[in-house]
Amino acid sequence: AQSVTQLDSQVPVFEEAPVELRCNYSSSVSVYLFWYVQYPNQGLQLLLKYLSGSTLVKGINGFEAEFNKSQTSFHLRKPSVHISDTAEYFCAVSPSGGYQKVTFGIGTKLQVIP
Amino acid sequence: SAVISQKPSRDICQRGTSLTIQCQVDSQVTMMFWYRQQPGQSLTLIATANQGSEATYESGFVIDKFPISRPNLTFSTLTVSNMSPEDSSIYLCSVPGGAGGQTQYFGPGTRLLVL
Numbered sequence: 001a002q003s004v005t006q007l008d009s010q011v012p013v014f015e016e017a018p019v020e021l022r023c024n025y026s027s028s029v030s031v032y033l034f035w036y037v038q039y040p041n042q043g044l045q046l047l048l049k050y051l052s053g054s055t056l057v058k059g060i061n062g063f064e065a066e067f068n069k070s071q072t073s074f075h076l077r078k079p080s081v082h083i084s085d086t087a088e089y090f091c092a093v094s095p096s097g098g099y100q101k102v103t104f105g106i107g108t109k110l111q112v113i114p
Numbered sequence: 115s116a117v118i119s120q121k122p123s124r125d126i127c128q129r130g131t132s133l134t135i136q137c138q139v140d141s142q143v144t145m146m147f148w149y150r151q152q153p154g155q156s157l158t159l160i161a162t163a164n165q166g167s168e169a170t171y172e173s174g175f176v177i178d179k180f181p182i183s184r185p186n187l188t189f190s191t192l193t194v195s196n197m198s199p200e201d202s203s204i205y206l207c208s209v210p211g212g213a214g215g216q217t218q219y220f221g222p223g224t225r226l227l228v229l
Contacts, residue, residue, distance in 0.1 A: 032216050034217070036220075041225075042222055042223070043118075043206055043220040043221050043222040043223045044157075044206070044208075044218075044220040045220070046217055046218075046219070049212075049216070049217060051216060090156065090157070094216065101159065102159075102218060104156040104157040105156055106155060106156045107156055
C-alpha cells in the first residue's frame with residue numbers, strides 16, 4: 001500500500017516570491033508520482049508527473065518537482081508565484097506499471113498575497 | 115486529454131432523498147472512477163466502473179448506498195442514496211489517460227450539500 005503526506009495544509013506567500021510545497025510518500029514498490037491543482041470551484045488538473053527518467057520534472061504554469069528516492073520526496077516548486085496560482089495542490093502516488101490505484105495527499109492550499 | 119462533464123454542478127438536497135450524478139466523457143474509455151472529496155479532506159476513491167460489468171467498490175463503500183451505472187463507454191452515473199449531512203461532499207468522476215493510463219483526468223465535480 002502507498003501513502004502520501006503533504007506536510008503543510010496552508011502556505012501563504014507573497015506574489016513574485018518563490019514557493020515550495022512539500023510531499024513525502026511511502027511505498028514498498030516503485031511508484032509514479034503526480035501533482036494536481038484544483039482551482040476554486042473546479043475539478044483537478046494535472047500539473048506534472050514523474051514516471052521514470054530525469055528526476056527533475058517540469059510541468060505547466062512554470063511549476064517543477066524533483067523526485068528524491070532516498071528521501072521519498074516529491075516537492076513542488078515555482079521560482080515566482082502569481083496571484084492566479086492561488087489554489088489547492090494535491091500530491092498523489094500510484095504503483096508503477098500501467099493503471100493502478102492512485103492515492104492522494106490531503107492537499108496544500110497555496111494563498112498568494114498581492 | 116479527455117474532456118469530462120458532470121451534471122449537476124451543484125445541488126442542495128434534503129436528508130433521506132437520493133441524487134444521481136451524471137458523468138459524460140468525450141471519448142470511449144473502458145474504466146471510469148468515482149471519487150469523494152469531503153470538506154477539508156483529500157480524494158477518496160469510491161468505486162471503479164467498467165462498462166459491461168458490476169462496479170468495484172473500495173473498502174467502506176457499498177452498492178446500496180452508491181449504486182453506479184455504466185451503460186456505455188462514454189457515460190456513467192453515481193447515485194447517492196438515502197442522503198445524510200455526512201454525504202455533503204464534492205463528487206468527481208475521472209478517467210485514465212496518457213500512455214499506459216497512468217494519468218487521471220477529472221471532471222469539474224458535483225458539489226452536494228445535504229441539509
